Amino acid sequence: MCEEVRQPATQVPKAMVGTIILNMICGLIFLIPLMFVLPPIEDLIVLAQPFPYIMSSAVGNEGGAFALCIPIMALAIMCGTGCTTASSRCAWAFARDGAIPGSVLWKEINKKLDVPLNAMMLCMGVEIALGLIYFGSTAAFNAFSGAGVIFLTVAYAMPIFASLITGRKSLKAGAYDFGVFGVFCNVVAIGKSSLCTSCQSIN
Numbered sequence: 001m002c003e004e005v006r007q008p009a010t011q012v013p014k015a016m017v018g019t020i021i022l023n024m025i026c027g028l029i030f031l032i033p034l035m036f037v038l039p040p041i042e043d044l045i046v047l048a049q050p051f052p053y054i055m056s057s058a059v060g061n062e063g064g065a066f067a068l069c070i071p072i073m074a075l076a077i078m079c080g081t082g083c084t085t086a087s088s089r090c091a092w093a094f095a096r097d098g099a100i101p102g103s104v105l106w107k108e109i110n111k112k113l114d115v116p117l118n119a120m121m122l123c124m125g126v127e128i129a130l131g132l133i134y135f136g137s138t139a140a141f142n143a144f145s146g147a148g149v150i151f152l153t154v155a156y157a158m159p160i161f162a163s164l165i166t167g168r169k170s171l172k173a174g175a176y177d178f179g180v181f182g183v184f185c186n187v188v189a190i191g192k193s194s195l196c197t198s199c200q201s202i203n
Contacts (some may be wrong), residue, residue: 004054004154009175010175039053039054048138051065051069080127083127087123089119090124106118107119150197160193
């Protein structure tokens with residue numbers, strides 16, 4: 001989606017860092033109070049969706065719990081829309097370069113909507129199919145979810161690792177190069193990615 005942004009070399013990194021900072025602040029504001037109202041963990045681990053139960057036990061009535069779940073549901077819808085948009089753009093970019101089967105179909109741009117509608121429908125179909133797995137087997141769905149986390153983390157770490165072992169030479173021509181601090185951030189990112197991947201694999 002960088003092609004749709006003005007001055008992507010500077011604006012996209014700013015947006016990525018900004019979302020990390022915003023998510024950290026919002027996450028702490030959300031999670032810290034949640035920790036104080038958690039019911040016994042034994043009650044939660046058997047639930048597919050523990051958040052409504054946590055809200056219900058904290059508030060004391062189902063109406064209030066439902067009201068508190070509405071913002072989360074709204075955020076989930078917005079997040080799903082963003083994920084579908086981003087994945088469709090990725091699918092379209094790969095199709096444009098002939099890198100996925102059926103590229104001729106997926107690289108088409110809908111002239112009326114001015115979006116890669118075919119690629120969006122492809123991604124939507126895949127997402128729905130993965131969601132339907134949950135109704136057949138929660139274990140299989142959790143396996144797919146876990147694999148998704150592992151593969152995404154590895155995909156994030158690979159370019160960082162490649163840049164690090166080549167001396168970060170590709171960043172010299174970029175808009176940002178934080179020098180020694182950048183190397184430190186790269187090492188921390190690779191270490192965190194390795195830890196997350198290992199923990200997810202164990203689970």
